[in-house]
Amino acid sequence: MAAPRILCISFSDIEADSRVLRQVRLLAEAGEVTTLCYGNRPPGATHHLEVDSALPSLPQTPAGVLKLALRRFAAVELSAPALKQARELVGGRTFDLVVANEARALPLAHAVAHGAPVWGDMHEWAPEERAHVLPWRLLVKPYMYSICAKYLPRTTAVTAVNASIAALYTEQFGCPTEVVRNAGPFRDLEPSPPVPGRIRLVHSGAAVPGRNLEGTIEAVKALDDRFTLDLYLVKARDGGRYWQQLKDLAAGDPRITFHDAVTPEELPATLNRYDVGVFSLPPQTTNHRLMLPNKFFDFVQARLALVFSPSPETAKLMQEHDLGVITEDFSNAALTRAVASLTNADVERYKANTHRAARALSSAEDESVTRALLARLLG
DSSP states (O other): OOOOEEEEEEEEEGGGOHHHHHHHHHHHHHSEEEEEEESSOOTTOSEEEEOOTTSOSSOOSHHHHHHHHTTOGGGTTTTSHHHHHHHHHHTTOOOSEEEEESGGGHHHHHHHHTTSOEEEEOOSOGGGTTTTSHHIIIIIHHHHHHHHHHHGGGOSEEEESSHHHHHHHHHHHOOOEEEOOOOOOOOOOOOOOOBTTBEEEEEEEEEOTTSOHHHHHHHHHTSOTTEEEEEEEEEOTTTTHHHHHHHHHHTTOTTEEEEOOOOTTTHHHHHTTSSEEEEOOOOSSHHHHTOOOHHHHHHHHTTOEEEEOOOHHHHHHHHHHTOEEEOSSSSHHHHHHHHHTOOHHHHHHHHHHHHHHTTTTSTHHHHHHHHHHHHHHHO
C-alpha cells in the first residue's frame, strides 16, 4: 500500500522555522511529504516546491492593496504573488492531506486539497499577527479575520500554540482547536558552570520590529558591569537593515555582542554556555499578551534561568517550575530591575530548576497530540 501523500504549506523560510521543521519530521513518519515554502528542502521532505523568497505572501500589489481597502477579500485570497506561484508549482498533484501553516495559507490549502482533509496549524492568533503596525491593522487584520471565518469551519483539524489562543479560535470561529506548543525536543544538556562575578544574559529570535529588542538593549545598558548580553538574531527579509539598527543602538557598549544566527537544531547547545535567557514584550497585540514563544522552550532546553515579562502563559509555567524572575510590568526599567535583582546563587538555583523541568517542557507531549491528529486525518 502506497504511503499517504502529504503537502505541507508554509510561507516562512522553513530552514529557520523550528515549529514547521518539527512538523515536517512528524509528517514524514506518517507519509511522503512534499513541502511548499520559501528556502531549501528541509529534512524529512521527499519532494520540495520552493517559492521565490522575494515574493510576498500577502496581496501587497497596488491592485491587491486596493481590494483589501475595499474589503473585496474573496478577490485577493489567491492573488498574493507567493500564493500564485505556489499554486502553479503544485500543478495537478493530488494529496491525501494538506497542511496549512498560518491563516494566509488556508485559501491555497483548500484550493489544492480537492476534498482531502486540511489541517490548519494557525500558530498564533492570525487576526492580530502584526496589528501593532498601522497599515497591517487597517488592511490585513480584517482580511485575516475574513479568511478564518470562511475557511476554519471547513478545516478538518485546527491547532494553535497554547490554550489561550486555541480558546480564541474556538470562541470566534466555532472550530475545535487543539494545542501544539512551540516546545522543542528534549536535549541532554547540563547547566553550564558559573563565571564568578559575571552573569551572562542571552536572547535569541528574529530581528524584526515589534519584538521590543530595543527595550532589551536599553535595559541591559542600564545594568552594572556584572552583566553581559549576547544576541543570536535571525535577520529579517529587509536585507538586515533592522538588525543593523539594533547593532548601532548597542554600539559603544562592549558588554553587548551580536552573533550570527544558528540553526534551530544548534540553538540550545549554543545558548547553554550562558546563564539567563531574557525577553520582555509589551502587550501591543493579543499575540504579545498571550505569548508562549519558541525562545521560552529553547531557553529551558539550554538550561538557562529566565527573566520574562508578565504574560500569563509564560508566567504560569515559570511559577509552576520556579524557572526565574517575572518582571513587575513591561517597562525597560522593570526589566533592568528584574535582572539586577539576580545573584549568582539565584541563577544557579533557577538553572537547576530548568534542568529538572526540561523533560516536562519538551515536545514529547506535543508530538503525541500531532501523531494522534495525523492518525485521525489519514485513517
